Structure formats: C-alpha cells, structure tokens
Amino acid sequence: MAKTPQPSLHTRTAGRQRGVGLIEVLIAVLILSFGLVGLSLLQGRVLKYTYSSMQRTEALMLLNSLMESMRANRAEAVSGLYNVTEVQAAPGGASLAAQDLTFWFANLPRWITTPANPTLTVTCTTTNILLLRAQCNTTLQWDDRRAGGIENEKLNLVSEL
Numbered sequence: 001m002a003k004t005p006q007p008s009l010h011t012r013t014a015g016r017q018r019g020v021g022l023i024e025v026l027i028a029v030l031i032l033s034f035g036l037v038g039l040s041l042l043q044g045r046v047l048k049y050t051y052s053s054m055q056r057t058e059a060l061m062l063l064n065s066l067m068e069s070m071r072a073n074r075a076e077a078v079s080g081l082y083n084v085t086e087v088q089a090a091p092g093g094a095s096l097a098a099q100d101l102t103f104w105f106a107n108l109p110r111w112i113t114t115p116a117n118p119t120l121t122v123t124c125t126t127t128n129i130l131l132l133r134a135q136c137n138t139t140l141q142w143d144d145r146r147a148g149g150i151e152n153e154k155l156n157l158v159s160e161l
Helices: 009-014 022-072 074-078 096-111
Strands: 084-087 119-128 133-142 153-160
Touching: 022 074, 022 096, 022 119, 022 133, 022 153, 074 096, 074 119, 074 133
Parallel strands: none
Antiparallel strands: 084 119, 119 133, 133 153
16 A cells, blocks of 8 residues: 655645734734833933933033132132022122122023022131132032932032132
8 A cells, every 4th residue: 555645744834824924913013012112211211311410510510610700709709708598599789799699690590491490509618818718618409300300409519719
C-alpha cells in the first residue's frame, strides 16, 4: 500500500492566512497609542520642569543684579538703606538705594511671571564700618506651583560687600 504524503504544517496554514489579521493590527495600534500618550505626558512634564528651572535662573540673575547695584552703592548698602523685609513693591524715597529698588521691582514682572507676586528680603549687616564692609543676604520668594514646583520657592544669595 502506498503511503500518501501528509501535507506539512506550513502548507496547511499557507492556504488559510494571507497578510496580517485584524486583531494583530488592532493590538499594534493599541501599543502604539499607549506609547504616544506616554511620550506626550513626558513632554508636558519636561516643559513644566524647564519652566521652573528658567524661573530659578532668572531669579538668580535678578538677585545678582541687585547685589551689583548694592556693591556699586556700598555706602548706602552698609548703612542699611537697601534693607527690606518681604516686600512686594519698592519702598519710596529719594536715595539711590530707593531708586535702585524701584528700578529692580519695575523689571521684576518681566522675568518672574507667576500668579502670586514675588517677595524680596534684603538684610545687610555691617562687618567693618571703617572699611565699608557688610555681608548682604538677599532672598527672593515666589509661587512656583504653576511650573510644577513648590508653593514658596526661595532663592537666597549671600555676598560680602
């Protein structure tokens, strides 16, 4: 008796399946959509953290600018005319220190753009009155929740004048 050859597995399924099945396409689209949603969420977080970092960098530049103004006007800085405690606007006055603070506060909204007004604290303590030396501590505080940070973000700059 002659044995009839059995078709191989490959030849049996080759006749039934052609191309990609609908379920396979749906699974591939589902996996791709999860990946794209993950990438978009990641991009959103990157933008928030970049904005927060930019705010901190600009705050540091602003505090450094104020410190340089105090360094240029050392006599008034050592005498305490720049000293302010958690103010949101420049104190009035005709001194050069008051004018520097007015100019600094006028430029502040261009750099620190948050819903809550930033507050500034400046404290200069005299270390040597004869040499006009002082240690000045400047602190800028602002609301960083919009950028994914904390409510009261603080940046502190200390310098010897």
